[in-house]
Amino acid sequence: xxxxxxxxxxxxxxxxISPSSVSRGLHDHPSIGAVTRDKIKxxxxxxxxxxxxxxxxxxxxxxxxxxxxxxxLSEHFFSxxxxxxxxxxxxxxxxxxxxxxxxxxxxxxxxxxxxKNQRVDGLLVSISKDTSNFDHxxxxxxxxxPVVFFDRIPPFKNVHYVACSxxxxxxxxxxxLLRKGHRSIGMINGPNTLYASDERKDGYKLAITxxxxxxxxxxxxxxxxxxxxxxxxxxxxxNHKRKPTAIVAFNDYVALFLIKYLKKLDIIHNFDxxxxxxxxxxxxxxxxxxxxxxxxPYLQGQKATNILLDLIHSPNVKHQxxxxxxxxxxxxxxxxxx
Amino acid sequence: xxxxxxxxxxxxxxxxISPSSVSRGLHDHPSIGAVTRDKIKxxxxxxxxxxxxxxxxxxxxxxxxxxxxxxxLSEHFFSxxxxxxxxxxxxxxxxxxxxxxxxxxxxxxxxxxxxKNQRVDGLLVSISKDTSNFDHxxxxxxxxxPVVFFDRIPPFKNVHYVACSxxxxxxxxxxxLLRKGHRSIGMINGPNTLYASDERKDGYKLAITxxxxxxxxxxxxxxxxxxxxxxxxxxxxxNHKRKPTAIVAFNDYVALFLIKYLKKLDIIHNFDxxxxxxxxxxxxxxxxxxxxxxxxPYLQGQKATNILLDLIHSPNVKHQxxxxxxxxxxxxxxxxxx
DNA sequence: AAAAACAACGCAAACGTTTGATTAATTTTG
DNA sequence: CAAAATTAATCAAACGTTTGCGTTGTTTTT
Numbered sequence: 001x002x003x004x005x006x007x008x009x010x011x012x013x014x015x016x017i018s019p020s021s022v023s024r025g026l027h028d029h030p031s032i033g034a035v036t037r038d039k040i041k042x043x044x045x046x047x048x049x050x051x052x053x054x055x056x057x058x059x060x061x062x063x064x065x066x067x068x069x070x071x072x073l074s075e076h077f078f079s080x081x082x083x084x085x086x087x088x089x090x091x092x093x094x095x096x097x098x099x100x101x102x103x104x105x106x107x108x109x110x111x112x113x114x115x116k117n118q119r120v121d122g123l124l125v126s127i128s129k130d131t132s133n134f135d136h137x138x139x140x141x142x143x144x145x146p147v148v149f150f151d152r153i154p155p156f157k158n159v160h161y162v163a164c165s166x167x168x169x170x171x172x173x174x175x176x177l178l179r180k181g182h183r184s185i186g187m188i189n190g191p192n193t194l195y196a197s198d199e200r201k202d203g204y205k206l207a208i209t210x211x212x213x214x215x216x217x218x219x220x221x222x223x224x225x226x227x228x229x230x231x232x233x234x235x236x237x238x239n240h241k242r243k244p245t246a247i248v249a250f251n252d253y254v255a256l257f258l259i260k261y262l263k264k265l266d267i268i269h270n271f272d273x274x275x276x277x278x279x280x281x282x283x284x285x286x287x288x289x290x291x292x293x294x295x296x297p298y299l300q301g302q303k304a305t306n307i308l309l310d311l312i313h314s315p316n317v318k319h320q321x322x323x324x325x326x327x328x329x330x331x332x333x334x335x336x337x338x
Numbered sequence: 339x340x341x342x343x344x345x346x347x348x349x350x351x352x353x354x355i356s357p358s359s360v361s362r363g364l365h366d367h368p369s370i371g372a373v374t375r376d377k378i379k380x381x382x383x384x385x386x387x388x389x390x391x392x393x394x395x396x397x398x399x400x401x402x403x404x405x406x407x408x409x410x411l412s413e414h415f416f417s418x419x420x421x422x423x424x425x426x427x428x429x430x431x432x433x434x435x436x437x438x439x440x441x442x443x444x445x446x447x448x449x450x451x452x453x454k455n456q457r458v459d460g461l462l463v464s465i466s467k468d469t470s471n472f473d474h475x476x477x478x479x480x481x482x483x484p485v486v487f488f489d490r491i492p493p494f495k496n497v498h499y500v501a502c503s504x505x506x507x508x509x510x511x512x513x514x515l516l517r518k519g520h521r522s523i524g525m526i527n528g529p530n531t532l533y534a535s536d537e538r539k540d541g542y543k544l545a546i547t548x549x550x551x552x553x554x555x556x557x558x559x560x561x562x563x564x565x566x567x568x569x570x571x572x573x574x575x576x577n578h579k580r581k582p583t584a585i586v587a588f589n590d591y592v593a594l595f596l597i598k599y600l601k602k603l604d605i606i607h608n609f610d611x612x613x614x615x616x617x618x619x620x621x622x623x624x625x626x627x628x629x630x631x632x633x634x635p636y637l638q639g640q641k642a643t644n645i646l647l648d649l650i651h652s653p654n655v656k657h658q659x660x661x662x663x664x665x666x667x668x669x670x671x672x673x674x675x676x
Numbered sequence: 677a678a679a680a681a682c683a684a685c686g687c688a689a690a691c692g693t694t695t696g697a698t699t700a701a702t703t704t705t706g
Numbered sequence: 707c708a709a710a711a712t713t714a715a716t717c718a719a720a721c722g723t724t725t726g727c728g729t730t731g732t733t734t735t736t
Contacts, residue, residue: 005481008692008693008694017716018716019692019694020717021716023692023695051455051692052458055691055692055721056692057392058393059694059695060694061392063392079411080412083411086437086438095435097435099434116388117389119391256474279618281617281619281620347722347723356686357722359685360688361725364727368683370685374684374685390721391725392722394723396723397690397691398723624732680733681732682733682734683731684730685728685730686729687729688725688728690724690725694719696718699714700715702711702712702713702718703710704712705710705711706707706710
């Protein structure tokens with residue numbers, strides 16, 4: 001009893017007109033009579049006609065689909081971002097397909113290929129941790145598939161991207177700690193492959209030097225963002241000749257690992273920690289960061305999607321201008337301490 | 339300079355053979371010579387040929403796409419689940435498209451329609467809070483689109499589903515509290531439209547009665563799962579003639595609202611709270627539930643996806659047997675208290 | 677040596693929709 | 707009233723791939 005979906009052809013046959021007329025009728029094409037148009041629409045509705053999207057996509061060479069590649073959907077930041085992407089896409093009648101790179105470069109390369117095969121109309125990408133080569137995105141260029149990077153973006157400007165000004169945010173964060181009287185501030189930074197790491201570093205430097213203090217590079221440690229990596233960094237700080245009294249953590253996960261470790265050593269009260277917001281309930285922690293950089297994932301997702309849709313709809317001319325959108329990050333002070 | 343993707347036709351023309359031969363060559367069809375097959379494959383590779391998926395989908399009437407409809411992607415449980423779904427789907431070369439009902443029935447109905455239009459090969463659904471009518475899924479039946487429900491499932495058995503035995507889990511939870519000496523245990527339950535609410539209620543009853551205690555229905559309160567709803571329920575418990583000493587919260591969000599409220603009143607220490615796991619770091623809370631029901635979202639997502647793919651690949655016969663898969667939930671005791 | 681079997685390929689239709697070109701019917705215009 | 711313009715509809719091709727069937731030419735079987 002499997003009923004096949006109604007087609008334009010069937011409607012045409014019943015009404016004794018041509019399929020093209022039906023198509024035009026359904027699309028309010030000017031060269032169709034009002035009477036037949038109404039008859040077509042009425043019958044279509046009563047037969048529960050649904051356009052066969054596969055056929056349309058095939059015919060038009062467009063898929064009305066945007067692809068999203070991100071490192072890890074279970075990370076709160078990305079789940080919020082893709083939630084925004086879907087909300088925004090559905091408004092414009094686009095469908096979202098997504099895939100996770102699981103922070104692996106090779107997987108990312110494969111997924112870009114896959115998305116290309118799927119003929120997505122555009123691609124939204126947050127690059128993986130260990131992506132330093134960006135050739136796989138070049139291909140998309142020649143196929144005229146626009147790409148907008150968000151949050152985790154490549155370290156150059158000649159691409160479209162939406163990201164936070166983490167530099168500015170970091171300046172705010174470090175300045176806040178300086179105002180609180182801290183004179184030795186450690187930073188557990190991410191890997192150097194990430195542009196986000198550069199920004200944090202630059203912000204740190206800028207905050208220090210513009211307060212006429214001397215910048216000590218050994219107070220910035222790189223970290224692979226794992227728990228062990230965080231512990232290693234923390235240990236180095238504990239043995240540092242200028243043992244920091246405050247630490248800027250790369251993100252809430254690092255902050256969490258750090259807090260866990262410092263709690264275990266029972267020295268958590270000797271430190272003020274500032275982090276970058278990833279987790280929704282970090283503020284409810286026993287010992288939580290005293291301030292957090294809010295990166296507005298929903299807003300980033302929204303903006304990236306709108307830019308992408310804009311590029312999709314814009315004429316095929318090579319853009320020489322790139323969207324380099326910066327979403328302001330804010331420092332959220334977490335007054336209530338546990 | 340926008341290069342169009344290579345097609346089978348072009349390959350055929352270059353090799354002076356027919357498109358059908360090229361197609362067969364690429365698919366290792368038996369009735370094609372080994373020599374030409376290799377020539378075809380070689381040329382295809384060198385021309386960077388990628389099959390036009392839209393065309394194939396159209397031709398075959400299959401999309402190799404599964405749709406996922408869930409209430410809210412930013413909820414941790416669902417972000418984990420869909421992460422599993424995608425991981426599982428990509429293994430079998432399926433693509434995932436998803437959409438959020440935002441817990442609204444009307445939206446869910448629309449999305450089911452949309453998914454049907456998209457001609458998904460199958461659908462994975464976690465139903466919205468206020469869905470009590472399930473007609474919109476009936477349509478899919480006649481179109482032979484299998485549906486597997488997961489986690490939030492309809493209150494009847496003649497559908498495919500994967501869910502937790504929340505009844506069993508609740509028995510475990512309440513029994514645990516009874517063993518700890520609690521004699522008045524409150525439950526902040528969800529809305530009655532959810533099957534999950536029934537299960538919790540049944541589990542509660544079962545635990546109480548099988549311990550030869552009398553069941554007091556007024557100790558189970560329904561809640562709309564909002565912060566205010568939680569507070570309302572909490573207030574009722576505080577004014578209850580048998581004021582509970584332990585509370586079973588519908589989920590971590592409710593627990594969070596509850597803890598916040600009880601902390602504000604500074605009576606948090608008078609209560610033991612048990613919850614159902616939604617949030618990754620609930621254990622790090624200042625005051626956290628003493629135990630948590632783990633529902634294994636990743637596992638549920640995996641199983642649901644595999645069942646769906648199974649149904650997709652199984653012959654079109656009407657199944658009279660339904661997959662009713664129960665994933666065991668575990669009670670995780672949270673020994674370390676803040 | 678004739679008949680049968682097989683291997684390797686081509687032909688053409690099909691999937692559902694859109695769209696430029698065309699025709700037929702009607703109305704307007706000088 | 708014939709010619710031109712307008713309206714309303716049809717025709718046919720196209721999008722890329724797959725697949726049942728038919729057609730060769732070659733090899734094996736009797």
